[in-house]
Amino acid sequence: MTEIFRNICLWVDDRLHVSKLxxxxxxxxxxxxSGSWFYVFGSMTLLCFMIQVVTGTLLAFVYVPSGSxxxxxxxxxxxxxxxxxxxxxxxxxxxxxxxxxxxxxxxQVFLFGAYKYPREVTWISGCILMIITLxxxxxxxxMRFDEDAYWGLGIGAAIMGRVPFIGEQLVHLxxxxxxxxxxxxxxxxxxxxFILPGSLIALVSLHLRMVLTxxxxxxxxxxxxxxKETYEKEYAAIIKKEGVPFFPKAISKDLVxxxxxxxxxxxxxxxxxPKMPNGLADPTQIDTLPxxxxxxxxxFAVAALLPDYTETFILLVSGPVILTILFALxxxxxxxxxxxxxxxxxxxxxxxxxxxxxxxxxxxxxSPWSPHMDAWSSVPTERSRVVNRTPLELQGLVxxxxxxxxxxxxxxxxxxxxxxxxxxxxxxxxxxxxxxxIVQGGxxxxxxxxxxxxxxxxxxxxxxxxxxxxxxxxxxxxxVPGVPPKQTIDSAVLxxxxxxx
Amino acid sequence: MSDSSNQPEKCACEGAPKANRRDFLLKVGFxxxxxxxxxxxxxxxxxxxxxxxxxxxxxxxSLGPVSKFPxxxxxxxxxxxxxxxxxxxxxxxxxxxxxxxxxxxFQVFAINCTHLGCPVRWFEESKLFMCPCHGGVYYxxxxxxxxPPPRRLYDYECWVEDGELFLKGGILPTLADPKV
Amino acid sequence: MKRTFSLxxxxxxxxxxxxxxxxxxxPLRSEEIVAPMAVTNFLTLYNRNCAGCHGIDGNIAGSxxxxxxxxxxxxxxxxxxxxxxxxxxxxxxxxxxxxxGGPMTDEQIKILMDGIxxxxxxxxxxxxxxxxxxxxxxxxxxxxxxxxxxxxxxxxGDAMFGDNFMANAAFLGLSSDQHLRTLLTIGRPELGxxxxxxxxxxxxxxxxxxxxxxxxxxxxxxxxxGQPLSPTPPxxxxxxxxxxxxxxxxxxxxx
Numbered sequence: 001m002t003e004i005f006r007n008i009c010l011w012v013d014d015r016l017h018v019s020k021l022x023x024x025x026x027x028x029x030x031x032x033x034s035g036s037w038f039y040v041f042g043s044m045t046l047l048c049f050m051i052q053v054v055t056g057t058l059l060a061f062v063y064v065p066s067g068s069x070x071x072x073x074x075x076x077x078x079x080x081x082x083x084x085x086x087x088x089x090x091x092x093x094x095x096x097x098x099x100x101x102x103x104x105x106x107x108q109v110f111l112f113g114a115y116k117y118p119r120e121v122t123w124i125s126g127c128i129l130m131i132i133t134l135x136x137x138x139x140x141x142x143m144r145f146d147e148d149a150y151w152g153l154g155i156g157a158a159i160m161g162r163v164p165f166i167g168e169q170l171v172h173l174x175x176x177x178x179x180x181x182x183x184x185x186x187x188x189x190x191x192x193x194f195i196l197p198g199s200l201i202a203l204v205s206l207h208l209r210m211v212l213t214x215x216x217x218x219x220x221x222x223x224x225x226x227x228k229e230t231y232e233k234e235y236a237a238i239i240k241k242e243g244v245p246f247f248p249k250a251i252s253k254d255l256v257x258x259x260x261x262x263x264x265x266x267x268x269x270x271x272x273x274p275k276m277p278n279g280l281a282d283p284t285q286i287d288t289l290p291x292x293x294x295x296x297x298x299x300f301a302v303a304a305l306l307p308d309y310t311e312t313f314i315l316l317v318s319g320p321v322i323l324t325i326l327f328a329l330x331x332x333x334x335x336x337x338x339x340x341x342x343x344x345x346x347x348x349x350x351x352x353x354x355x356x357x358x359x360x361x362x363x364x365x366x367s368p369w370s371p372h373m374d375a376w377s378s379v380p381t382e383r384s385r386v387v388n389r390t391p392l393e394l395q396g397l398v399x400x401x402x403x404x405x406x407x408x409x410x411x412x413x414x415x416x417x418x419x420x421x422x423x424x425x426x427x428x429x430x431x432x433x434x435x436x437x438i439v440q441g442g443x444x445x446x447x448x449x450x451x452x453x454x455x456x457x458x459x460x461x462x463x464x465x466x467x468x469x470x471x472x473x474x475x476x477x478x479x480v481p482g483v484p485p486k487q488t489i490d491s492a493v494l495x496x497x498x499x500x501x
Numbered sequence: 502m503s504d505s506s507n508q509p510e511k512c513a514c515e516g517a518p519k520a521n522r523r524d525f526l527l528k529v530g531f532x533x534x535x536x537x538x539x540x541x542x543x544x545x546x547x548x549x550x551x552x553x554x555x556x557x558x559x560x561x562x563s564l565g566p567v568s569k570f571p572x573x574x575x576x577x578x579x580x581x582x583x584x585x586x587x588x589x590x591x592x593x594x595x596x597x598x599x600x601x602x603x604x605x606x607f608q609v610f611a612i613n614c615t616h617l618g619c620p621v622r623w624f625e626e627s628k629l630f631m632c633p634c635h636g637g638v639y640y641x642x643x644x645x646x647x648x649p650p651p652r653r654l655y656d657y658e659c660w661v662e663d664g665e666l667f668l669k670g671g672i673l674p675t676l677a678d679p680k681v
Numbered sequence: 682m683k684r685t686f687s688l689x690x691x692x693x694x695x696x697x698x699x700x701x702x703x704x705x706x707x708p709l710r711s712e713e714i715v716a717p718m719a720v721t722n723f724l725t726l727y728n729r730n731c732a733g734c735h736g737i738d739g740n741i742a743g744s745x746x747x748x749x750x751x752x753x754x755x756x757x758x759x760x761x762x763x764x765x766x767x768x769x770x771x772x773x774x775x776x777x778x779x780x781x782g783g784p785m786t787d788e789q790i791k792i793l794m795d796g797i798x799x800x801x802x803x804x805x806x807x808x809x810x811x812x813x814x815x816x817x818x819x820x821x822x823x824x825x826x827x828x829x830x831x832x833x834x835x836x837x838g839d840a841m842f843g844d845n846f847m848a849n850a851a852f853l854g855l856s857s858d859q860h861l862r863t864l865l866t867i868g869r870p871e872l873g874x875x876x877x878x879x880x881x882x883x884x885x886x887x888x889x890x891x892x893x894x895x896x897x898x899x900x901x902x903x904x905x906x907g908q909p910l911s912p913t914p915p916x917x918x919x920x921x922x923x924x925x926x927x928x929x930x931x932x933x934x935x936x
Contacts, residue, residue, distance in 0.1 A: 075713075078708050079708065273704075274706070276712065277714070279714040280716065282716070285717070287716075287717040375733070377730050377731065377733045378728055380732055380736065380737065381742055386741050386742060386743065387741070387873070388837075388841055388872075389840075389872075390844040390849070391841070391844075391847050391852050392849045392852040392855075394744075395773075395852055397742070398743035398744050398773050399773060401742075402734065406733065455851040456855060
C-alpha cells in the first residue's frame with residue numbers, strides 16, 4: 001500500500017518537478033540571521049492579500065456592482081446571506097491589516113537598508129505594490145457604494161479636474177461618463193477585482209523572484225558597508241557559511257506571525273464586524289459628512305490644511321515627486337551602511353513620516369476645520385452660559401444658534417471648531433471689536449453685515465460680552481483714554497443697549 | 502505538426518538559404534503579430550478611453566414649474582441626469598440649489614463645493630452655503646465667503662420658459678470644466 | 682500537547698461557524714444607518730432640530746424650554762404645530778417642514794409634536810390666560826411693569842437687569858408681541874423668571890394686567906436704525922404677512 005502511494009508520488013514529482021521547484025524556491029538558502037521577527041511582515045502582507053482574494057471572490061458571489069443594486073446587495077450580504085457579515089468583516093479587516101502591515105514591511109526594509117545594491121528591483125517592485133495596495137483600498141471603499149463612496153468619488157474627480165489641459169477628459173475617464181453614475185462603480189469594480197489584483201499578483205511574482213535571484217537581505221551589522229565591487233561575493237560567503245534553507249529552517253517565525261495574523265483578523269471580523277455602508281449613495285441626500293476610510297484621512301487633512309495657492313500644485317505634484325524619490329532611492333543611496341543604528345537620517349525620516357501621518361490622520365479624524373452642520377439646531381449650551389442673562393442676552397444666545405454661529409464656534413468645546421471657542425470671547429474682545437468682526441468677517445469668517453439687522457448685532461454682542469470666565473472683567477476699550485480703570489469701560493462709552501454688564 | 506518538428510534538422514544540414522528563409526519567416530511572424538496586435542489593441546484602447554475622448558454637451562433640463570421656488574428663497578432641487586442609464590438607481594438624480602431672486606431672476610448653483618466637490622448645504626438663517634468636508638463657505642449669491650474653495654460656486658445657465666425653470670446641465674462640474 | 686492544539690482549532694472553528702448569531706461584530710438591523718428624513722425616533726428628531734434653542738432635559742437654552750409643562754399648557758397644540766411647520770415670520774423661529782425649506786417631513790413633525798405633547802402634565806388648578814390677546818392699556822401697564830421688575834430684582838439680584846430688562850430697545854425690536862406676552866405669562870422658571878402667578882408676591886397678574894404690560898413694552902419700541910423692527914421674514918411667500926404690525930404674531934393658518 002505505502003509502496004503504491006510512494007510510486008504515485010514519485011510519478012507526480014517526475015512529471016511536475018515538484019521537489020525541484022520546491023528546493024529552488026521554499027528551500028533556497030537564506031542567511032541564518034534573516035530568520036528574524038523583523039522579517040515576517042512581507043509574508044504577512046502576502047497572507048493578507050490571500051485572505052482578500054478568497055473573501056473578495058466569495059463576496060462577489062452576491063455583490064452586484066450596479067448603482068441601483070450595490071447597496072441592496074450589501075445589505076443582503078450583511079443581514080441575510082449566512083455568514084455574509086463575517087466574510088465582509090474578514091475582507092474589511094484584511095484590508096486594514098494589509099495596508100498597515102505593508103507599511104511596517106516597507107519601514108523595516110528601509111531601516112535595514114534592504115533596498116540597497118543589488119536589490120533595487122525588489123524595492124521598486126515593492127513601491128509599485130504599495131501603490132496598487134492603496135489603489136485596492138480606495139477602490140474597495142468605493143465598492144461599499146454609500147454616501148462616503150459617492151462623495152469620495154466626487155473628491156477624486158475634483159482633484160483630477162485640477163490637472164491642467166486634460167483635466168476634464170481625465171475626470172470623464174475616471175467617472176466613465178460626465179458624472180458619477182453606475183458606470184463609475186462598474187469601472188472601479190473592474191479595477192478592484194481584475195486589474196489591480198492581477199497587476200498585484202504579477203508584481204508579487206517579480207518581487208519574490210528578486211528575493212530568489214538576489215537573495216534576502218542579511219540582518220545588517222553596524223559597520224558592515226555595502227560596496228558594489230564586493231557585496232555579491234560577501235553575500236555568497238554568508239550564504240555558504242551560515243546559509244540555511246528557508247524551509248524548514250527560517251520559516252518558523254513567518255508561520256507563527258501568519259497564524260497570529262489570521263487569528264487577529266478573525267477576531268476583529270467577529271468582534272468588531274464589518275464596516276457598514278454609511279447610507280444609500282443618494283446624491284440628493286445632502287445631509288452627509290463625507291469622510292474617507294482610515295488610511296486616507298491624512299490626505300483629507302492635507303486637502304483642508306494646504307494654503308489655497310499651493311493646493312493644486314501640491315495635490316498634483318506631490319504624488320509624482322514622492323514616487324520619484326522612492327524609485328530613485330536605491331540608486332541614490334545604493335551603497336554604504338545598512339544598519340539603522342548608523343543611519344540617523346533614515347531613522348529621523350521614518351519618525352518624521354510616522355509622526356506627520358499620525359497627526360494628519362488624527363486631524364482628519366477630528367476634522368476641526370469642518371463646520372458642525374447640525375450644531376446650530378442641536379448642540380446644548382452649558383447652564384452657566386444661560387442663567388443670569390438679561391432678556392437681550394438671551395436673544396443673543398438664540399441668535400448665536402439661529403445664525404449658525406455654533407456651526408463653526410464652540411462654546412465650552414461644544415459646537416464646531418472651525419473658528420475660536422467663544423467661551424471667553426467677552427474677555428478677549430470688547431463690544432466694538434466684536435461688532436466689527438461680525439459685520440466685516442475676516443480671518444476666515446464670512447461677513448455677516450448684510451445678514452443681521454443692527455438690533456441683532458446688539459443682542460449677539462451683548463451675549464458674547466457676557467461670555468467670560470467667572471471673575472474676569474470684559475475686555476477694555478483700548479482707544480478711550482482717561483477712563484478710570486475701576487469703571488467698566490463699556491458702560492461709559494457704549495450706547496444704551498450695551499450698558500450695564 | 503510532424504513536418505515542422507522535422508524541419509530544424511533539415512535546415513541545419515542544408516545551410517544558409519534555409520536559415521535566411523527562417524529569419525524571414527520570423528520577421529513576417531513578428532510583423533504579422535505587430536499588425537494584429539495593433540488591430541486588436543487600438544479598438545480595445547478606444548473602448549477603454551471612450552469616456553476620455555467623448556464630448557458631453559450640456560443638455561436642456563427642466564426643474565419644474567417656477568412656483569416650486571418661492572421668491573426670495575433658496576431651495577434644493579434635483580433633476581434626472583440626462584446621461585443616466587436605467588441601472589443608475591439613485592445616482593441618476595442630481596441635486597442643485599435654486600435661488601429665486603425675484604420674478605424671473607434665478608440663480609442655480611451646482612451642489613458641489615468648488616474645493617473638492619462635497620455637497621454644500623444652504624442655511625437660510627445665516628444666508629450661507631457651508632461645505633461639510635473642509636469648511637468652504639459661500640454667500641447666498643454663490644460668492645466665496647471663507648475656507649479653501651478657489652472660486653465661487655459653479656453656476657448653471659438657467660432661464661424661465663412658460664413658467665418653467667430650465668437649466669443646462671448633465672456633467673459634474675470641476676475646476677477643469679466649470680460650466681456645469 | 683498535540684491534542685490540546687487540535688481541540689483549540691476545532692473549538693475556534695466551531696465558534697466561527699456556529700456562534701455567529703451572537704458574535705458581537707454581527708451587524709444589527711437596528712444599527713443600520715437611517716437617512717435623516719426617515720428618522721422616526723422622537724428624541725433623535727428633537728435633539729437634532731430643537732435642542733439647540735429650546736434645551737432638553739437638564740439643559741436649558743436661549744429660548745423657551747419645550748419640556749416646561751406650563752409652556753405646553755399655554756400654547757395650543759395646533760399653534761405649536763404651525764409654528765414648527767412655518768416658523769414664525771419676523772422672529773428667530775425657522776420653518777422646519779420640507780415645503781418651507783426646512784429639514785423635516787410631515788410625518789416627522791407629527792412624531793415631534795406627539796413627543797413634545799408627551800411632556801405635558803395634567804393641568805394644575807389654575808387656568809392659564811389665553812395664548813394671545815390684543816395689547817391693553819400702556820399707561821396702566823407702566824407701574825405694573827415697574828413693580829414686576831422690582832420684585833424680580835429683589836428675587837434674583839441685579840444680574841439680569843443690566844440692559845433695562847425687557848424695556849430694552851434692541852430686545853423689544855427683536856421680540857414679537859407674542860414673545861413678550863409669553864415671557865411675562867409663563868416666565869422662564871428654569872432661569873429664575875417666575876410665571877404670572879408668582880412674579881409679584883401676593884399679587885398674581887390677571888389677563889388685563891398682562892395685556893397692559895405688553896402694551897407698555899410695545900410703546901417703548903424705538904426705531905433707531907430705520908429698519909423694520911424685526912428681521913425680514915425668511916419666507917415671505919410661504920405665509921401671508923402677519924397682521925398689521927403689532928397685534929399678535931399668532932400664525933395665520935394657510936392650509
